[in-house]
Every structure is written in C-alpha cells, then in structure tokens.
Amino acid sequence: MKQPTICPKFEKAISLLSQRWTTLVIYQLLLGPQRFNEIQTSIGISGKVLSDRLKELENQGVVKREVIPETPVIIKYSLTEKGQSMEPILKTIENWSQTWIKLESELSSN
Amino acid sequence: MKQPTICPKFEKAISLLSQRWTTLVIYQLLLGPQRFNEIQTSIGISGKVLSDRLKELENQGVVKREVIPETPVIIKYSLTEKGQSMEPILKTIENWSQTWIKLESELSSN
DNA sequence: TATACTTACTTACATAAAGTAACGTGGTGA
DNA sequence: TCACCACGTTACTTTATGTAAGTAAGTATA
Structure with a gap:
C-alpha cells in the first residue's frame, strides 16, 4: 500500500459501500423498516454478518435500531x-x- | 444462506461494485487511461489484488487492456x-x- | 414446575479473500 | 555480463465471511 490521493470523504463512502452486503441491507431497508429475520431471509445473508453490518451501519448513523417491548x-x-x-x-x-448487466442466461453472442 | 428475492441484474451489479477496490479502480480510470503502476500508487492497492480486479473488470467488459509495443x-x-x-x-x-460523510477530524459534536 | 418454542443474536470453527514481500520475465542501457 | 524497469505472479500470513450450534429473555403448554 502506498499513499492514496483521493478525497477522503469519497474514500470513506466507498469503503462503507464496498463492504459486502452493506448495499443490499440498505436497499432492503429502503422498502421500509424491517426485523432482523426479514432482512436475513430476503437478501440471503448469514446472521453473523448481518449482525456485524447492522452494528456498523448504526455506528455510521445510517441505520436506527428500535426495541419495541x-x-x-x-x-x-x-x-x-x-x-x-x-x-x-x-x-x-x-x-x-438494467441497461448494462447481462445475465448468464442472456450471454449467447455477447 | 436462504433464497434472495432481489432483481438478479441489480444483484449482479451490486456484487461487482461491492467487491473491495472495484469502485476505486473505475473511479481512477474515469480520469483517463492509465498504466498498472499509476493505478496502484494512486489508490493504494496491492499489485496482486489490482491484477485480479483488472482481469475481472476486463471479463465483465468494463475495462479494456491495451498493449502498446x-x-x-x-x-x-x-x-x-x-x-x-x-x-x-x-x-x-x-x-x-460530500454532504453526509463526516471525517474523524470533524467528529466533535457529531 | 419443567419442557419446549420463538426471536435476536453470539461463539467456535472452517473456508475464502486480501495483504505483504519476494521472485519471474522481457526488454534496455552501461 | 550485470543492473534496472514495468508488469505482473507466487508463496505465505492475516482478515473477512460462511456454517452450524449455542445463549438469553420471554411465552406457551403439560
């Protein structure tokens, strides 16, 4: 690793977004507030990593956790x-x- | 892992973009064509991973590799x-x- | 009172991805 | 011939993720 020359805010945003699962978790929550298990089953993430990601996103002020008694x-x-x-x-x-991604099933003549 | 219920094209895009370094490599190349070492030193990635990422991005049709003799x-x-x-x-x-990321140095009153 | 069940995690262990540093290759120049 | 440079690759270590079992708090059931 050498010294990077990129805007630190942008870099920090990227390092958040390019953590595996982070984007999908946020995407899922854009559909509305959800419980742990709902998120887990809808995006197919392991409980362990979901737990980590939610904590990190809470720390970053992106996600809010509410306990309803x-x-x-x-x-x-x-x-x-x-x-x-x-x-x-x-x-x-x-x-x-939607414009640029080709799925396996569509890859014939490229 | 359970079965996800998300648009497969979107998911594929996310899995590309949320691989560590991918976004930064693309960001760097948006500034113009560049050589291996330029990319490496400007974003601070290891040669091994840069090599992997460039190959993958080439496979995905995102990056073009040209040999100039x-x-x-x-x-x-x-x-x-x-x-x-x-x-x-x-x-x-x-x-x-730029709007939402706060750096360490700015975190005083949150 | 004991047993079993649920949600929301946590822990222990196994596998995969990324980092580091040394090495290989093809070509130049001294 | 030896050293040097760009562009990687290889071998090895560290970190991240996946899997499956376990824990804690609360209910319901027998």
Missing part, C-alpha cells in the same frame, strides 16, 4: 435520514444494471 | 463504453459523500 419483543431496523439519503445511489445503480 | 512496452488500461457508463454512479456517491 411487545410480546415477544420486536426489534425494528430502519434508515435514518442519512440512510434515506442514499436512495439516489441505489437507484442509479439499479438503472445502470 | 513501445520501448519499454506500455500496458494501458481504460474504460469501455460500459465502464464509462458507470460515471453517474460514482458521481452520485461522490455527491452524497
């Missing part, structure tokens, strides 16, 4: 304002993917 | 049309980061 207790994860503000990023990626 | 030989990496088309994604992330 019902019976049984419900833990609800949702996006903060900062998290919501990432929607354009996800939408841009989504748009791009 | 000068003296000594020059290997020039540049973005294909598909690679160039990712610029909006990077710009969106850059904009977001």
Whole structure:
C-alpha cells in the first residue's frame, strides 16, 4: 500500500459501500423498516454478518435500531435520514444494471 | 444462506461494485487511461489484488487492456463504453459523500 | 414446575479473500 | 555480463465471511 490521493470523504463512502452486503441491507431497508429475520431471509445473508453490518451501519448513523417491548419483543431496523439519503445511489445503480448487466442466461453472442 | 428475492441484474451489479477496490479502480480510470503502476500508487492497492480486479473488470467488459509495443512496452488500461457508463454512479456517491460523510477530524459534536 | 418454542443474536470453527514481500520475465542501457 | 524497469505472479500470513450450534429473555403448554 502506498499513499492514496483521493478525497477522503469519497474514500470513506466507498469503503462503507464496498463492504459486502452493506448495499443490499440498505436497499432492503429502503422498502421500509424491517426485523432482523426479514432482512436475513430476503437478501440471503448469514446472521453473523448481518449482525456485524447492522452494528456498523448504526455506528455510521445510517441505520436506527428500535426495541419495541411487545410480546415477544420486536426489534425494528430502519434508515435514518442519512440512510434515506442514499436512495439516489441505489437507484442509479439499479438503472445502470438494467441497461448494462447481462445475465448468464442472456450471454449467447455477447 | 436462504433464497434472495432481489432483481438478479441489480444483484449482479451490486456484487461487482461491492467487491473491495472495484469502485476505486473505475473511479481512477474515469480520469483517463492509465498504466498498472499509476493505478496502484494512486489508490493504494496491492499489485496482486489490482491484477485480479483488472482481469475481472476486463471479463465483465468494463475495462479494456491495451498493449502498446513501445520501448519499454506500455500496458494501458481504460474504460469501455460500459465502464464509462458507470460515471453517474460514482458521481452520485461522490455527491452524497460530500454532504453526509463526516471525517474523524470533524467528529466533535457529531 | 419443567419442557419446549420463538426471536435476536453470539461463539467456535472452517473456508475464502486480501495483504505483504519476494521472485519471474522481457526488454534496455552501461 | 550485470543492473534496472514495468508488469505482473507466487508463496505465505492475516482478515473477512460462511456454517452450524449455542445463549438469553420471554411465552406457551403439560
């Protein structure tokens, strides 16, 4: 590793977003507040890593964790304002993917 | 891992972009065609991983590798049309980061 | 009271990815 | 011939992720 010459804010954003699963977790939460198991089963992440990611995203102020003392207790994860503000990023990626990504099943003549 | 329920094209795009370094390599190449060592020193990636990423990006049709038989030989990496088309994604992330990312040095009152 | 069940994790261990540093290759120049 | 440079590759270590079993708090059931 040498010394990078890139804007540190951009770099920090990238290092967040390019952690495996982070983007998908945020994408999922853009659909609305969700519980641990909902996120887990809908994106197919392991419990261990989801736990790590949610903690990190909470630390970064992207995700909010709420304990609802019902019976049984419900833990609800949702996006903060900062998290919501990432929607354009996800939408841009989504748009791009629709135009440019070819799936295995479509790769015939390239 | 359970079964995910997300658009496969979007997922494939995410799995590309959320590989460590991929985004930074593309970002760097958006500044113009560059040689191996230029990329390496400007983003601070190890030669081994850069080599892997460039191969993968070439396979995905994002990066083009050109051998220029000068003296000594020059290997020039540049973005294909598909690679160039990712610029909006990077710009969106850059904009977001300027507004929302706080650096260590700025974290006093949060 | 004991047993079993649920959600939301955590822990222990195995595999995969990334980092580091040394080496290989093809060509130049001294 | 020896040293040097660009562009990698290889061998080995460290870190991240996956898998499966376990824990804790609360209920319901017998």
